[in-house]
Amino acid sequence: MTDDGLIDGLLRSVRFAQAIDRRTWQSVREVFPGPAFDLWIDGFERVAAKISDPAAPFAFATGSVEVARLHGVDLALATADTATGIAKAAGPEAALRFLSTLPAVAALLEENAALRIWLRTVEEAATLAPGAASLIIRASGFVLGRLSVLAFRAWAANGIRQSGGDAAKAALYFAVTDMATLKAFERDPDDVAFTDIEASLRAFLIALWKIRPVIRAASVRPGGRVMRRASFDGAFIRVPEIYAGYRGAAAAAHYHAVFAHIGAHLRYGRAKFPVGSLRPVQLALVGLIEDARIEALAAEEYPGLRRLWSRFHVAEPGTALTAELLMMRLARALIDPAYVDDDPWISKARRMFRDARDQWEDPAISRRIGGLLGNDIGQMRIQFNARSHVIEPSYRDDNLGLWDFGETPPEQAETAEMLLEAVRLNEQETPEGSERRERDDTSDVSANRAGKLTALPEDAGIPIARRSEWDHVGGLMRHDWTTILEFKPKPAAAEAIDAILADHADVERRIARLVKAAKVSRPVRMRRQPQGDRLDLDAAIRAMIDYRAGLPPDTRLYETQEMRARDLSVLALLDISESTRDRVRDTTTTVIALERAAAALLAQAMADLGDPFALHAFCSNGREEVRYYRVKDFTEDNLAVVKARLAGLRGMLSTRLGAALRQAGAEIATQATHRKLVLVITDGEPADIDVADKRYLVEDARKAVQELARQGVDVFCVGLDGGGENYLPRIFGPRNHLMINRVEALPEKLPMLYFRLTI
Incomplete structure (x- = not known):
């Protein structure tokens, strides 16, 4: 069949094809050869179905063709996912704006990595600030014509943080009416920014002055007024992101001079x-x-x-x-x-x-x-x-x-x-500095989400928090010692999880009955009971008054406490380190398969009951790369997506359990329930590539469990390794862990957990 005949056939068979002329179809056919064409058709139909505007099919076709010519087929195909993601998060209007802007941005950005960063930025902006997404996309051409893509990313993150969901503030910021705001994000490759050395500066303050204040990089506000000097008030410090004129080692020394000076104020100063x-x-x-x-x-x-x-x-x-x-x-x-x-x-x-x-x-x-x-x-x-x-x-x-x-x-x-x-910058002077994300020791959830706008390669994680670590040898807490990087779980076929649920339907029902029967909540005081464990003083006084008045007294003189409702949130934390690829002792099942089955059954039971439930996973590659995966968040109810993510988990790297526990504790702390439970499912002793002392991470994990207990978070462990009896009691306590080697054992073992939660 000739190309013309093929195109005629496509125009007749492909949905929404009437919105595209023959010439555009010919261009599509030229730049998407072979199997790529089939993938493009799939993306085309998803975009057209998701974005109701009749102009969307043509905009996607022309935009993807331009991207394919300038940056290759793979990136062009990826634009379909970006468009549908923006449509889902911010609406069809923002998605259409993205498709319309795509050709101009593709022409501005010469490197494939730069375009990939822009695609990620606008999609994340749509998720974090749906109302501002269209404004950010509309300004992309203007801003990218003057700033690098990394500076664009910092500019967008700063605007989202500044507007705080306020439409008027977002419109003011993203209008880009003057160059002063944009210049604040210009940065030379040799510049050293505050966020580049933030961890070492915090450690410097602690070591020198024994203080741990809240430190934030200064924000850039509309109008371009940029902070030129650091500022402090009590235990709160704000610093410019960049000091003009200082680069490399000189810039690092300058920041140390800044913090040494402010620390001296806090040490030797008094009242204002x-x-x-x-x-x-x-x-x-x-x-x-x-x-x-x-x-x-x-x-x-x-x-x-x-x-x-x-x-x-x-x-x-x-x-x-x-x-x-x-x-x-x-x-x-x-x-x-x-x-x-x-x-x-x-x-x-x-x-x-x-x-x-x-x-x-x-x-x-x-x-x-x-x-x-x-x-x-x-x-x-x-x-x-x-x-x-x-x-x-x-x-x-x-x-x-x-x-x-x-x-x-x-x-x-x-x-x-x-x-x-x-101390403010005059508008006619050249400002310096760029705004990235603010980091706060409180590590609340909103801060975790804002961290997603940090510019990183696609295959890298996004830094969301710094966590402490306990050094049992020195007897000291290493503050901000580990870095938590959030990675996006790669989905796989959800049918694998459906098969697990089908094969263990009886187990799932037993778990559901067990969980439903457990009343984990605040105890309710039951007065005027015929029997109980203590006397109801009010009832006793009333009975004595009736007795002396010659009336028959009420014999219900006792009170009890009962659990009458459910008030529990659960975060299941899966260990997906390399060792989970091994087989469970005395079985033919791999550890990761057993973890996946246990998590699927628990998630299904919790979903049926409506209890707040999250499913996260972790592994590590040294203290600067503790990987954290959100398989299911508390507010997420799309079980099909959750199943796909769970099925896609693969064992890799090491097990820095303490850092992951602290992050999980920060995540569940936002829940408003009476009881909060972090349920760890692991197979091996904590270990990592940068730790030689086998006790080091065991003691750190034990310390993390104790910290969470003081914060009102229960921690329980399901161990999948017979050797775990050697270290799990040390970490979690003798009564806060159980061992299984087959998923059918869960209903037999879980009563121990719920009994501990109800006492």
Whole structure:
């Protein structure tokens, strides 16, 4: 058959084909040869069926052809999944916008990896912020013409976080009316950002100052005002994502100087200074003297800090006489004993600071010396512009954490505003920094979801949390020691799970009856009972009153406690390490097959009862790669999809159980039920490639179980390895684990679990 005859046949047989002209069909046939054409037809029909707009088939055809020509057939076929995913999450209008934008974006992005990142970004944006998806896609061409795809991803993540679901805020941010906002995300390949070294900076603060504050990268807001200096308030620290002018090792050293300085404030500072009647120049100088005071004390305790900070003091004597330059020279004079500056004002300040050595422990000297020096500036008729003033050197914070503005009176409102403006970036200056995701030690679920917008290759996981780890040898907790990466489960044929349920229908019914019969909830107090374990005092008093009044007393004088409802959420955590490929002892069944069967039966029973139930899995490849898979989340009710994901799980890598338990605990902590249970299904002793001590991860897992218990989360283990008796009691306790080697044993063993939950 000729190509024309084939195309005629397609136009007659393929659904929705009437929306596409012959020329477009010819193009499709040319760029999707052989089996790829059949795959394209499948994608075409899915797109046309999912997106009701009559323009969708033609938009998909033209867009996929353009992608195939520029980036290859595989990426072109992947656009069908992206379009249907956007349609499902954000609606057909956003999906049609995506298809219409696709050719222009494909032409802008020269590398296949870049286009793949853009596809993932817009699909994830549709899931995280459905109302903003169309705005992000519409702006893609404009933004990608000015930023890299990674910067585009950071820009989108920042906007989603800033808008917080507010349509008006999203429209303002994604309108991209000025270049200032976009420039905030420009980044040189050699730049070192805060998020690149965040873990080491947190460890540095803990080691140096023994503090663990909440740290966040500064957000970029519409209008392009970007934070230029770090800021702190109590135990909360915000830092710029990038400091302009510092790259590589110098940038890392600069960040360490920033955190060492703020840590010194938190260590040696006291109550905030009241603003009172101080003028802007006095506020700036009090802050400068306070910076010098806390650094001097810190350098006495840790002399190496003086070397760290001094490298960033570059002011020279004899420069133009302006207030800003004088302050830079003074800052250097107070930290560098070898610095020579003959200016009378600087010499006076240096002498006053040194003469107050015995009072350095008292922050009041900063206010006294700074106020006097500010008066001198006024008498010298040197102008000071608070709105353009930026604190130098750049590792120092904005000093807002030093001041108590209180209820600022009208006459001081301008002073407070000037101080606030002094640390903000002028719109005409070039901003630096890019916004990625915010990380918080609380690790709530929304934060976990926002982490999905971190730019990563398709076959890599998405960092969603940093977790602590217990070092039993040193007896210390290594904070933020492990990285949790979320991986998307690869689905397989769900028929395999259906076959398991069919083969074990009797087992599933027995499990369902057992789970249903267990009343796991808050105990309800039952009063006025004919018998019970304690006296009902109110009933007893009422009976005595009736007796003395000559009335027959009520004999129901007792009270009991009963479980009358169900109030339990369960998170089943599957170990899918490499060892699960082995056969269960004394059987012909692999461990992963037994895990899959046990999980399927439990999931079916829980789904039938309506209890909140999640099914997650994990494995690891060292502490920086603890893989976490969401097979089923608490709010997910599409069992067909869950079965496909469960069927697709494969055993690989190692078993860092403690990190996975802490992540599971954070996930289930969001449930509002009375009892929360993490049910671990595992086959082997915790182990990982970067740990030689066999006890290390066992003790860490034990510590994680204890932590969850203090948070009100029960942890129970179903072991699938006869050797587990050697270590499971150590991790979970002698009564919180059971061993099975066949799925039929679950109904026999689970009563132990539910008995523990009901006492």
